[in-house]
Amino acid sequence: MTLTPGPAQKETRKTGPLPAGHPRVAPPKVGVMLVNLGTPDGTDFTSMRRYLREFLSDKRVIEWPRALWYPILYGIVLNTRPKKSGAAYDKIWNRERNESPLRTFTRAQAEKLAHALQSHDQVLVDWAMRYGQPSIESVIERLTAAGCDRIVMFPLYPQYSATTTATVNDAFFKVLMKKRWMPATRTVPAYHDEPVYIDALARSIETHLATLDFEPETVIASYHGIPQSYFRAGDPYHCHCQKTTRLLRERLGWDEKRLMTCFQSRFGPEEWLQPYTDKTVERLASDGMKSIAVFNPGFVSDCLETLEEIAGEAGEIFHEAGGKNFTHIPCLNDSAEGMAVIEAMVRRELSGWI
Structure with a gap:
């Protein structure tokens, strides 16, 4: 996805005074990442197997000992479930875009959030998937390359569970662990009672x-x-x-x-x-x-x-x-009601940064 900043306006956050002759420093940006569970790239056996392998290998999702679970996963599940899951996905597939509805809606949510925040031109909105593409790592790289030294990461789960919110946080911080220059970060908490x-x-x-x-x-x-x-x-x-x-x-x-x-x-x-x-x-x-x-x-x-x-x-x-x-x-999706929730949670975590 292309990063979606708003129209050019005066920056609200400055880089501070620079010595004479110092090269120009681009004003810092604030990134917002919407992250959902994930989606296969297609309904074929290979795509489904790749997606299910990543998903079902997550220790947060399946907590059984690996010595017990992996023989089942690789010996049975990944040889039988991809075909069944692919047939199920085929029933709901967005054929116009050749993608799952989850990818369609998550992209739309990011685009509408970017529009809602367009008065803050230092904010860049992007979206990622915990399993599948676009990966959390690729989006972090995109945001930091665009100058984001602060990132708000939003796991799109109203109710907290280690199997969902926690594993998104795991993946997010695992990527940051590899960075010499880490952005400041905030994660959006559960909002089940907001x-x-x-x-x-x-x-x-x-x-x-x-x-x-x-x-x-x-x-x-x-x-x-x-x-x-x-x-x-x-x-x-x-x-x-x-x-x-x-x-x-x-x-x-x-x-x-x-x-x-x-x-x-x-x-x-x-x-x-x-x-x-x-x-x-x-x-x-x-x-x-x-x-x-x-x-x-x-x-x-x-x-x-x-x-x-x-x-x-x-x-x-x-x-x-x-x-x-x-x-x-239907779920809230990218409806006006659904976007009001996402925008409210993001604006609260952006407080003090914009």
Whole structure:
């Protein structure tokens, strides 16, 4: 991605007085990096295998001992899962741009944030992926080469987990460890209970429900799951998810039956956070519920887990179990509500730097 500064204006941060005859020093810049999980470059077997190898080799994601996990990963998973995952990605692929929706939305978020910050011409906005391209390292190199001696790095995860926020931070600082001249840095913390985020979710739900010709009896907040063992080890993710839902209930004036919390996308033999989204959707339909809505407050952008797993698979499960009306409420993506959240979090961390 090309760096996107705003129009030329007077610099607000100076380099300080220079001795007579000193070569001109370019005014320092402030970089802003939006970082999301990642995406394969294509839906073919090779691209999927490359992406899954990087993702599933991360010790933050799979905490099993390497001696136990690697024979499974390289002997089974990377020989079978790429084809299945590629077929799933193919259902949601952005064919116009030949890329995944996550890449499309993350780029759009960076471009719109750059526009929102255009009055600060010393700010450069870019975006990266934890797994896949553009890599965190390539974007750091691009920002520092452009003169950024300060960087705000924003892991795009509302709820903190070691499997998401922490691994982005790991990768970011690992790159900086190799630099002799390191930029000053700030990382954006979790924002699961920020009023601007809760309000954006509430308004997106209200707007979507207003377009329907039916009234959902229940709305499910479906978060990506993590193994129970990670939660017991001290990961705050479960608590953050529960707080987001609770605050959203208060904002919407709903009770626990009207707005439920569930967890999706489990992997492997371990027990994960419950209740499981797919099992809950099936149970609700089997119990006679005819109309539900599902949304994904833990995802900043629509991706495989929201478009294929929820909008697609969860809808099929509900209908096959006897349900009638199913709707998936889109993520905030690069909507006005979603950008208000991103801009608010970034402006807070830029305070004192611009």
